[in-house]
Amino acid sequence: MRYRALYSETYRDVLRFVQRRVHPSHAEDVAAEVFLTAWRRFEDIPRRPDDARAWLFGVARNSLLNDRRAQGRREALAVRIAEIAPLSTSAPDDIAALRADVARAWQRLSSTDQEALSFAVFDDLSSSQAALVLGITPVGYRLRLLRARRSLRRQIEPVCHLTDSQTEAHL
Amino acid sequence: MKMETDAVLRPFDAAPTALTESELQRARTTLEEIVSTPYAPWSEHEHLTSPVRRHGMRFAFVSAAVVAVVVASAVVRSDGASMAYASWTPTPSAPSAEDLVAAEAVCGDKVRNDDTVDGDEAKVALAERRGDLVALVYRTEDPDITAACLVNNPSGTTDVDGVRFGVGGSSGPALKPPRDGFTQGAVFEHDRGAGSITDGAVGPAVTGVTIHAADITVRATVENGRYVAWWPGPAFQDGPETPSGRGGPQLDLSYDLTLADGTVVRDAEPTRPS
Numbered sequence: 001m002r003y004r005a006l007y008s009e010t011y012r013d014v015l016r017f018v019q020r021r022v023h024p025s026h027a028e029d030v031a032a033e034v035f036l037t038a039w040r041r042f043e044d045i046p047r048r049p050d051d052a053r054a055w056l057f058g059v060a061r062n063s064l065l066n067d068r069r070a071q072g073r074r075e076a077l078a079v080r081i082a083e084i085a086p087l088s089t090s091a092p093d094d095i096a097a098l099r100a101d102v103a104r105a106w107q108r109l110s111s112t113d114q115e116a117l118s119f120a121v122f123d124d125l126s127s128s129q130a131a132l133v134l135g136i137t138p139v140g141y142r143l144r145l146l147r148a149r150r151s152l153r154r155q156i157e158p159v160c161h162l163t164d165s166q167t168e169a170h171l
Numbered sequence: 172m173k174m175e176t177d178a179v180l181r182p183f184d185a186a187p188t189a190l191t192e193s194e195l196q197r198a199r200t201t202l203e204e205i206v207s208t209p210y211a212p213w214s215e216h217e218h219l220t221s222p223v224r225r226h227g228m229r230f231a232f233v234s235a236a237v238v239a240v241v242v243a244s245a246v247v248r249s250d251g252a253s254m255a256y257a258s259w260t261p262t263p264s265a266p267s268a269e270d271l272v273a274a275e276a277v278c279g280d281k282v283r284n285d286d287t288v289d290g291d292e293a294k295v296a297l298a299e300r301r302g303d304l305v306a307l308v309y310r311t312e313d314p315d316i317t318a319a320c321l322v323n324n325p326s327g328t329t330d331v332d333g334v335r336f337g338v339g340g341s342s343g344p345a346l347k348p349p350r351d352g353f354t355q356g357a358v359f360e361h362d363r364g365a366g367s368i369t370d371g372a373v374g375p376a377v378t379g380v381t382i383h384a385a386d387i388t389v390r391a392t393v394e395n396g397r398y399v400a401w402w403p404g405p406a407f408q409d410g411p412e413t414p415s416g417r418g419g420p421q422l423d424l425s426y427d428l429t430l431a432d433g434t435v436v437r438d439a440e441p442t443r444p445s
Contacts, residue, residue, distance in 0.1 A: 019187070028201075102179055152176060
């Protein structure tokens with residue numbers, strides 16, 4: 001059954017996508033809703049596995065945005081990051097300092113910037129897949145990503161010189 | 172120090188890389204629930220930001236396709252005095268313009284003040300009168316959300332009380348029914364089964380919907396591709412002690428469709444996703 005295969009292949013990724021955006025206690029409920037929607041709209045789901053995954057992320061995002069309407073009709077979802085990044089005790093002090101700065105900088109980013117960065121870094125989406133999730137064009141997403149990376153760099157540049165990531169070069 | 176942006180961020184991923192055994196078990200259970208109960212009424216999902224209030228009204232959303240999903244969460248509530256159901260009629264009539272204004276004044280406030288339906292987008296899709304009671308259905312098609320409102324409004328008066336109000340739906344757009352079929356929408360049961368209201372969509376060849384709810388037969392109002400019906404009895408097989416929610420109450424409804432050519436399709440099944 002194709003639905004079972006889809007569920008098996010994507011559940012973990014969908015749950016992780018949601019865990020980055022809501023309190024962990026809600027994540028499984030939201031993931032369940034996503035897959036109920038997928039069941040109901042199975043014929044709408046793209047056949048290509050990566051596109052299907054992006055489609056599910058889009059359902060999750062819309063679901064969460066709907067639930068947050070009462071909080072101000074946000075157009076982007078803030079993304080949680082780990083409180084303490086894994087760090088070996090032997091890591092140099094400057095690395096540890098950088099990570100502390102990155103954590104602070106992340107909190108200062110807008111939800112739109114966090115979302116754009118998360119799609120590329122944590123959710124492992126290509127520009128076209130991220131655009132599918134957001135309902136915008138790939139170029140529109142790459143512009144958002146460019147702006148988000150610049151914002152992050154501005155926040156932490158005094159500590160570390162961050163280089164452009166490869167996707168910026170393809171605008 | 173020179174580092175690449177993505178590499179700096181990557182260790183901050185808040186999502187655990189692997190599922191725990193208990194998460195895996197729950198994931199398997201969820202999958203079986205989804206695929207093995209395609210005809211069961213779905214039901215509410217607790218809203219992330221405000222708890223569902225269950226007093227008086229249970230809800231199921233068997234959306235166009237089956238399992239109704241849900242995101243919009245079902246916030247159901249009721250207030251007001253108990254209704255006089257004795258005036259109920261199995262065949263509906265159209266409320267007058269004055270009736271609609273009176274009912275809309277009350278129900279519109281409910282819709283606009285509800286967090287789970289877009290009050291700016293939701294419009295009255297159907298209205299019907301049965302005796303002293305007027306039912307209004309507000310809809311948004313995308314997302315597929317129904318807000319049902321039932322009021323006691325004796326004909327010819329502007330008195331409106333005994334409001335029953337519920338909201339349910341899914342995060343996705345509404346599915347279209349086939350030409351000679353229907354999709355089942357929200358099913359609300361209120362006052363511990365003393366009354367129920369349901370709506371849904373019909374294809375262009377469907378001119379009538381008759382609902383059998385236990386020993387009650389109701390002729391629904393059908394208009395503009397949708398139906399709505401209210402009746403003084405339960406909609407679920409289970410008693411009111413079975414709460415809404417996944418694995419919750421099972422519907423106790425059957426449907427007959429009347430087509431434009433006069434054909435009556437007995438025990439018609441709602442369209443479900445393939």
